[in-house]
Amino acid sequence: MYRVLDQLVQKGYLLESFGQLKTNGRPPKLYRINSKFIHAIGVCITWDTIGLALVDIGGNLVARKTLGSATLLSPNEALEKISAAINTWVSEYACSESLLGIGVSAFGPIMKDRGILSHGHHKPSQLWDYVPIKDLLEASTGFPVVVDNLVDAFMLNELALKPDLLEKRVAYFLLDMGIGSAFHALPAKQTTSDTSSQLGHMVIDFHGNPCVCGKTGCLETFASAQSILRRLSDVGGTQVQRAEDVYAAIQACIQSPEWDSKNPQFLEIISAFVAGMTNYIQIMEPEIVMLGGRTVDSLSLIIDEVINRIEEMKQQQILPAKLEIIQTNTSEDALMRGSASIVFRRELELSS
CATH class of the missing domain: 3.30.420.40 (ATPase, nucleotide binding domain)
Structure with a gap:
């Protein structure tokens, strides 16, 4: 065993040190992965x-x-x-x-x-x-x-940063130009290929608007960034725009002097978010729900109201009282680290 490990040390994969344990024989060697080499x-x-x-x-x-x-x-x-x-x-x-x-x-x-x-x-x-x-x-x-x-990469980045969550059932909701979800639970034999799902294409209104996926009344027809903008500003069309322009336009609507938080379209967006998320929570039963994406980062008026309603349902015992909501980092660096984590998990079968 020492010969095998020493070869890995020589190649740079492992680092070694002598332990401080008291033994009657030769002091034990301790090995750890050389993070700068892999x-x-x-x-x-x-x-x-x-x-x-x-x-x-x-x-x-x-x-x-x-x-x-x-x-x-x-x-x-x-x-x-x-x-x-x-x-x-x-x-x-x-x-x-x-x-x-x-x-x-x-x-x-x-x-x-x-x-x-x-x-x-x-x-x-x-x-x-x-x-x-x-x-x-x-x-x-x-x-x-x-x-x-993308949603799997963001979730893997968070699990790498918070390894104590690996033992829990975790749902990740990415709320952005589209809406995605991912789920983590032990056993860790589950691969990332098994985790992502299309939360945004859960049908919540049989009589709703046509969705880009071909169905009708999906969550994204209410709560994707472009759908939020269309509902709050009565802008027609489905043309692709830069995300930063879409979110800037939503902010302009919310910050205008005419804005009313009791706007029926605004309340409908909130209700759609809550319906889609609670349906997922009640089916998958996560202990932790992570929220990420530019809707979370820049539209706190919407997200705060969604979280408040979920908290009310926890108090009413509609949802588990121990359910925890965490807002996460969705920077470009976080996404790059998460993308690399896909490889680390697959190649090394690591949990973190």
């Missing part, structure tokens, strides 16, 4: 930006780069830039042997087993519909690639 690349492809980072197993960003907007770059242009950055880092940091793979998080839905960005209703343009990103990136870099949803 790496993964985390790539995020969102509605507004494409970014990547070289991340060590301790969660530190060794190098990072933002390439531009997915609305301005075609898949071929983006993949060319991503591949070039990865190849540069592999050479610059001499990490070809320590790089376990590339984790890509992207807008859903995704054909995860094949690594294909599928079905274009949440893409910045039709150019991003049915892109076999796994095969293309593996061919251009030579490293294994795993592709997952």
